[in-house]
Amino acid sequence: MNALDPAGLDCLAALAEAGSFERAAQLLSITQSAVSQRLRSLEASAGHLLVVRARPLRLTEPGKVLLRYARQMQALRADAARELGTTLARDERLPIAVNADSLATWVLPALDPLVRAGQRDGYGLELIVDDQDFTHDWMRQGEVLGCVSTVSQALRGCSCQALGHMRYVAVASPAFIERAMPDGLTPLNFPQLPFIVFNRKDDMQAQWVAKAFGVRSPRLKERFVPSSEAGARAAAMGWGVAVLPELLARADIAQGTLVPLKADITIDVALYWHQWKLSMDEPRPAPPAAGNRAVTPAHTGLMEQIGQAVIAGARAALGSDQAAKSAAR
Known part of the structure; x- marks a missing residue:
């Protein structure tokens, strides 16, 4: 496989996000013909058809593999821009999948300090909602960089942390x-x-x-x-x-x-946090005890910060140790 063009990967991610060539062109501020050209070039480099050109369009299995890679590259680019103090052309999308019940209870308080602190960094955290038994499918398909799930087995290249019950x-x-x-x-x-x-x-x-x-x-x-x-x-x-x-x-x-x-x-219901391992992310320290404020190094990657916030917030809200003991009785 030849080297993959970052512009082509951005195009693939935009197509997956927008669902059409027209909307992808709007997201990237280029013409539809440029979107088609970049996609064809990426497909030639990959040696696979990546997108089924239908309404709505959908990604092939090789397309899902490269979408996962594209999402990781976008997250790394957001980290690099933040450390260099530069501004990206548009906010990089950092999507995570959560179940509705977690979103209604502990997820927003867990992420709130991070989102408020990150408003100046220019990244687009996106929460995608699905049943807790299905959020893991979004990870497998490359649509999200992290998820709250009932699945306890990590995908290859991912980390998995227990959140509680x-x-x-x-x-x-x-x-x-x-x-x-x-x-x-x-x-x-x-x-x-x-x-x-x-x-x-x-x-x-x-x-x-x-x-x-x-x-x-x-x-x-x-x-x-x-x-x-x-x-x-x-x-x-x-x-x-x-x-x-x-x-x-x-x-x-x-x-x-x-x-x-x-x-x-x-x-x-046992819940777990899954996220893709990104090379700029530092090894995760042990989450703080419930009620303690997390101390996040400035150089820690954005996805790693999101993961730390989710883990600490969930364990504080769910009381993992007590719930686990109750479940075992």
Whole structure:
């Protein structure tokens, strides 16, 4: 394989980001013909077709390999520009994939100090949301540089760190309990009751019912609410039973707007942080103890800083040691 042109790699990344030649040209501030020319040159150097020219366009398997390389090069370029004190032509995109429940609870507080400090550095942190069982696919396809996932096995060239366990509890509003299940949630009435579900990838409710009642593959009446916060609000409004992160439900339970159902039945989901290893990133020091402020060297790469912030924030919020011991009992 011949040397890969950085402009061609940027073009491939723009095509993956934009989904069309027209929008990719707008992102790069060049013409569509220039996009096509750079892509053809990159394909000639790689010896593979990289993009299926359809609507919407999609990357081939070799294209996904080079997209991963392009994303890493962009992150390294952002690091170099920051250390040299120069300004990039446009913000480099640093995408990470997270699950919606983590985004609704601990991810934003974990990243907030880093984002505020990095506003002057000119990099574009992007949060991509998917189910925690599927965020790892974004890593494999080269779409993101890091992800929060339930997968514990690192890809080749990646690091993997345990974050802790996110605990899920079943809840409903007092009015819904009084109206729909005055005798509580039972093996007889759960099939007739509505359960609030995030989307069709979400099986947390089925997992909880299976554990509570010993039912394999339970069939539930589902009401889809594709937002963690809105799902909690829908439960408080009496839309049905919800299985929520304890972190998200805690305030409503304390206020009495949500009531735990079978409080002894919980689901603990182990989460892990994956990120690609970049050559400019320094070895990661041990994350600080919960409540301690992380000290990040100025020369540490941006993705390494993001990883450190995610790990420290998750472990502080999830209480990994306590949750792990509870799960083991």
